């Protein structure tokens with residue numbers, strides 16, 4: 001694999017971390033060259049130091065321009081920053097006076113702490129400390145070598161650690177936000193936003209491997225009445241308990257989502273329509289056994305749709321499942337309907353409590369949570 005990016009489109013995404021890394025790296029080398037220039041021209045006392053610094057400035061400028069034009073990939077970019085640390089140490093070894101040259105180790109180290117792994121950052125730090133020690137040892141002009149060394153490694157070490165810790169916090173915050181964006185907060189299931197693209201991927205896989213795939217849409221029956229008669233909190237608990245049943249009855253690689261409100265969608269890879277019907281029966285049976293509160297149960301209607309031979313979009317499969325669900329509702333609720341060329345409505349599921357029957361007010365003193373994970 002090439003270490004350089006291909007000369008592709010001019011419109012580069014600026015949120016691409018590699019692009020930002022490259023820009024920072026280019027800026028660091030060019031600024032290093034510009035910064036060394038006054039030293040090379042006037043500040044350094046001996047002509048050999050001026051000449052050495054001049055060569056280093058040219059090197060910094062060259063590496064900066066190569067990084068700008070050749071657009072290297074991450075590994076080569078990191079190697080150039082390692083080289084930059086070494087070049088800085090060469091500068092320290094010839095400088096007279098030293099001024100604040102060691103202060104510049106902060107640039108590459110902050111770069112590593114922010115963009116690279118902990119291992120590479122530690123590696124860069126050790127490389128910096130060793131090359132600095134050698135540079136100070138060989139420079140005949142520096143008086144307080146131990147002081148310069150300890151001040152530098154401590155300051156750079158503290159700053160690098162701080163940036164590395166803040167970077168880690170930032171990335172775990174980003175990961176938590178990503179999970180929150182994909183998950184329904186009430187039930188912990190996938191939300192619709194994350195379900196749709198995952199279903200598209202499962203469809204593509206099923207077509208490629210020539211395997212069946214089915215989708216079941218569940219919609220709790222007369223849920224509004226349950227909310228009205230038992231309160232919204234009880235309704236929430238019923239949704240959580242339903243989610244727990246769906247999780248329990250599903251396999252590890254099934255996709256279980258809260259599609260919205262009191263609707264749930266489950267994708268069953270490798271499942272034929274017959275498999276999906278058996279699964280739906282199991283879910284309905286487990287739901288019938290649930291007691292949300294004393295004597296209170298929920299029932300569901302379900303619509304099943306299976307993949308045809310074509311690579312159809314998730315939206316098509318879901319629309320067919322939704323049509324079947326509508327037919328199940330029309331057919332009397334608490335039953336499933338499946339689309340298999342045409343919609344077939346099944347008989348009523350096993351024993352359930354009819355929510356049409358008026359219910360006693362909720363027993364708020366002893367709410368019983370069941371089946372929650």
Ligand code: GH3
Nearest residue numbers: 219220221222223224225227232233235236261262
């Ligand atoms: P059907 O059998 O035809 O599906 O009737 P239904 O009452 O279940 O359907 P409808 O669409 O009329 O009502 C859905 C209800 O679901 C209305 C809404 O208040 C309730 N609901 C939606 N989201 C939540 C939620 O997060 N918590 C609670 N407790 N209720 C919710």
Ligand code: MG
Nearest residue numbers: 219261262263
């Ligand atoms: Mg609904």
Ligand code: MG
Nearest residue numbers: 219220221223
């Ligand atoms: Mg409903």
